Amino acid sequence: INAEYMGKFTCVFCGKDSVKRQVVGIWNCGSCHKTVAGGAYMLSTPAAATVRSTISRLRKAREDV
Numbered sequence: 001i002n003a004e005y006m007g008k009f010t011c012v013f014c015g016k017d018s019v020k021r022q023v024v025g026i027w028n029c030g031s032c033h034k035t036v037a038g039g040a041y042m043l044s045t046p047a048a049a050t051v052r053s054t055i056s057r058l059r060k061a062r063e064d065v
Contacts, residue, residue, distance in 0.1 A: 009043040012036070019043060 009019040014032040022028050024040045039045035 006021075008017045009027070010017050011019045011029040011032060011034065013034045014029060016029070016031045018030040019027050019036075020030065022035075025037055026035065027038045027043050028035045036043070039048070
């Protein structure tokens with residue numbers, strides 16, 4: 001677990017590998033200085049990925065109607 005959150009992650013705003021964990025659940029990009037909430041040990045959790053895909057599917061279904 002230590003290696004997971006000590007590494008750097010890709011920023012969704014600027015695309016650079018400069019996102020580091022500040023405290024539990026708070027992630028900060030050193031390049032664009034954006035702060036995002038995420039998981040305790042990973043920037044994006046499996047539950048968050050499920051929610052994003054469900055919202056995307058529902059938006060697409062609403063547009064098709």
